[in-house]
Amino acid sequence: MTTLVELKNVSKVIKGKxxxxxxxxxxxxxxxxxxxxxxxxxxxxxxRMIVGLMKLSEGDIVICGHSIQKNFEKAVSxxxxxxxxxxxxxxxxxxxxxxxxxRMQKGITKERIAEVVQLVGLGDRIHDKVKTYxxxxxxxxxxxxxxxHSPKVLILDEPTNGLDxxxxxxxxxxxxxxxxxxxxxxxxxxxxxxxxxxxxxxxxIIQKGRLIHVQSVRDWVDDGxxxxxxxxxxxxxxxxxxxxxxxxxxxxxxxSSLSVEAGKEQIPDIISLLVSKNMRVYEVKQLSKTLEEKxxxxxxxxxxxx
Amino acid sequence: xxxxxxxxxIKIFKRPGTYVMIGxxxxxxxxxxxxxxxxxxxxxxTPNWRQxxxxxxxxxxxxxxxxxxxxxxxxxxLEGQIKVNEYRLANNVxxxxxxxxxxFIEENSSLLSFAGLFMIIIAGGIVAGExxxxxxxxxxxxxxxRPKILLSKYAxxxxxxxxxxxxxxxxxxxxxxxxxxxxxxxxxxxxxxxGKVVEQNMIVYLSKVYLLKSIDxxxxxxxAFMISAVFRSSSLAIGISLFLLFVGSNVTMxxxxxxxxxxxxxxxNTNLMQYEEGQTLVDGMTIGFSITVLVIYYLVFQLLxxxxxxxxxxxx
Numbered sequence: 001m002t003t004l005v006e007l008k009n010v011s012k013v014i015k016g017k018x019x020x021x022x023x024x025x026x027x028x029x030x031x032x033x034x035x036x037x038x039x040x041x042x043x044x045x046x047x048r049m050i051v052g053l054m055k056l057s058e059g060d061i062v063i064c065g066h067s068i069q070k071n072f073e074k075a076v077s078x079x080x081x082x083x084x085x086x087x088x089x090x091x092x093x094x095x096x097x098x099x100x101x102x103r104m105q106k107g108i109t110k111e112r113i114a115e116v117v118q119l120v121g122l123g124d125r126i127h128d129k130v131k132t133y134x135x136x137x138x139x140x141x142x143x144x145x146x147x148x149h150s151p152k153v154l155i156l157d158e159p160t161n162g163l164d165x166x167x168x169x170x171x172x173x174x175x176x177x178x179x180x181x182x183x184x185x186x187x188x189x190x191x192x193x194x195x196x197x198x199x200x201x202x203x204x205i206i207q208k209g210r211l212i213h214v215q216s217v218r219d220w221v222d223d224g225x226x227x228x229x230x231x232x233x234x235x236x237x238x239x240x241x242x243x244x245x246x247x248x249x250x251x252x253x254x255x256s257s258l259s260v261e262a263g264k265e266q267i268p269d270i271i272s273l274l275v276s277k278n279m280r281v282y283e284v285k286q287l288s289k290t291l292e293e294k295x296x297x298x299x300x301x302x303x304x305x306x
Numbered sequence: 307x308x309x310x311x312x313x314x315x316i317k318i319f320k321r322p323g324t325y326v327m328i329g330x331x332x333x334x335x336x337x338x339x340x341x342x343x344x345x346x347x348x349x350x351x352t353p354n355w356r357q358x359x360x361x362x363x364x365x366x367x368x369x370x371x372x373x374x375x376x377x378x379x380x381x382x383x384l385e386g387q388i389k390v391n392e393y394r395l396a397n398n399v400x401x402x403x404x405x406x407x408x409x410f411i412e413e414n415s416s417l418l419s420f421a422g423l424f425m426i427i428i429a430g431g432i433v434a435g436e437x438x439x440x441x442x443x444x445x446x447x448x449x450x451x452r453p454k455i456l457l458s459k460y461a462x463x464x465x466x467x468x469x470x471x472x473x474x475x476x477x478x479x480x481x482x483x484x485x486x487x488x489x490x491x492x493x494x495x496x497x498x499x500x501g502k503v504v505e506q507n508m509i510v511y512l513s514k515v516y517l518l519k520s521i522d523x524x525x526x527x528x529x530a531f532m533i534s535a536v537f538r539s540s541s542l543a544i545g546i547s548l549f550l551l552f553v554g555s556n557v558t559m560x561x562x563x564x565x566x567x568x569x570x571x572x573x574x575n576t577n578l579m580q581y582e583e584g585q586t587l588v589d590g591m592t593i594g595f596s597i598t599v600l601v602i603y604y605l606v607f608q609l610l611x612x613x614x615x616x617x618x619x620x621x622x
Binding site (some may be wrong): 021034048051053054055072073074076077079081083085086087088089090091096100101104105106145152 | 310
């Protein structure tokens with residue numbers, strides 16, 4: 001796999017405050033990377049630095065082998081992006097907007113513009129003024145302009161913002177296709193965690209300007225430890241028994257059942273323990289932990305540390 | 307670069323406001339022509355041009371005799387005018403005693419500040435607008451350096467200014483031709499150069515007048531452009547520049563009455579016609595001095611604009 005985007009110890013200091021603190025990560029071709037974090041964590045600032053809207057205070061960003069600081073034009077010609085909302089010239093039509101951007105890069109033909117319009121499904125509305133567009137249509141136009149020059153790296157800030165459920169599904173599929181078929185590196189930021197889970201290969205969590213966690217989505221969702229709900233007749237006694245025998249698991253009493261966080265292999269042992277003590281086990285079921293819970297867990301842990 | 311300028315040109319001309327500006331400029335020219343025509347229709351008989359020229363010369367000679375404090379340059383200018391008038395009488399080169407197309411175009415050069423007003427509005431909005439629309443982000447993530455983008459915007463402003471001036475010139479000529487007709491004699495401008503009276507092509511002379519009179523407009527548009535790029539506020543840029551366009555030269559004149567340093571002010575130097583007539587705002591100013599001052603102001607404006615635009619973090 002080839003590394004298309006590399007951040008090396010990137011920091012941003014504004015008025016003595018470290019907004020971004022030595023961020024380092026890489027993104028490969030064919031990968032969708034999710035950028036996750038609470039508001040004000042520095043997601044957008046990082047994206048602005050990658051596309052060259054903001055200067056770096058320290059470190060470097062390398063795009064397809066070109067430093068954004070030393071070789072801005074070469075580096076940025078490999079990027080297509082939407083930063084925050086896709087703002088367009090409202091007094092121009094969608095097509096005229098695309099023409100504006102087509103003129104700013106070499107080799108974008110009429111056919112390519114038509115192809116991109118077709119791709120995002122704007123159809124005939126492309127010849128209407130942008131001021132008549134809905135947010136969803138503007139989002140589509142934004143994606144169209146970011147793809148005009150067939151970039152190797154695509155950066156989308158909140159790409160599903162303002163789209164209806166059908167549109168979201170379409171865009172999600174489209175982003176996956178771009179990564180898998182065109183071997184693009186896609187960076188997506190979103191506050192919709194369930195969205196990220198379905199779209200991304202890896203997710204990086206940023207908080208207070210630091211990258212606190214990078215993990216592949218699959219590993220993350222099943223890291224071995226899951227939450228199980230166990231329904232028994234005497235919850236209090238069962239809870240005591242379990243904590244005594246398995247010190248590494250976490251047990252919580254939730255009504256008439258127990259909520260147990262444990263590894264999968266421990267479950268049969270737990271059941272046989274309960275059965276051997278003559279407890280009546282009615283039900284054992286796995287509660288799948290969502291990314292959202294994971295996310296909150298990690299950020300809260302970090303909060304407690306700092 | 308050409309494609310970038312084309313982009314800017316499209317953005318200017320796809321907005322209805324631009325057509326309102328062009329319409330207003332044409333309307334003003336029309337109104338101006340109407341007044342001139344009305345004024346002329348009340349004048350019953352046209353005076354004989356020889357009498358007019360002789361009266362002018364008598365007045366010049368009077369000034370030369372009676373004025374005690376007269377600068378050398380202005381004296382030379384008056385003497386030159388007398389020579390020109392004598393040449394007219396001797397060679398039978400009449401002056402226009404009625405408005406003609408060409409004299410109407412010359413008079414309409416006073417509408418240049420009106421064309422300049424529109425140029426300033428465009429200059430003040432061309433960078434700030436991208437910030438307020440949010441499109442600056444889309445513009446600066448292209449593989450084009452920021453100075454190049456700014457340069458294309460400045461070029462579009464200059465082209466727009468020239469376009470407005472051309473409209474004023476052409477519309478004045480058209481309306482003038484319809485209302486006043488061409489003058490009855492050959493179109494020449496007489497100038498006094500190096501002790502000799504020379505004949506100049508009228509069109510060349512008019513172009514020179516238009517260009518010299520639009521120096522302040524171009525300087526102010528450059529300033530509006532700079533404020534637009536530095537402060538990202540079109541209202542600030544347009545407000546300050548228009549204020550200076552209308553009161554700048556008067557205030558400079560007031561300051562010049564008391565203080566010599568007024569000669570370093572922008573408006574003391576924008577009027578290069580002052581050297582032709584030899585009446586400078588502050589004694590001892592030369593055309594070389596004025597051009598130097600203008601170039602320094604221009605460079606300061608441009609450096610401020612380009613430096614801040616290239617360095618700034620875009621967080622809009």
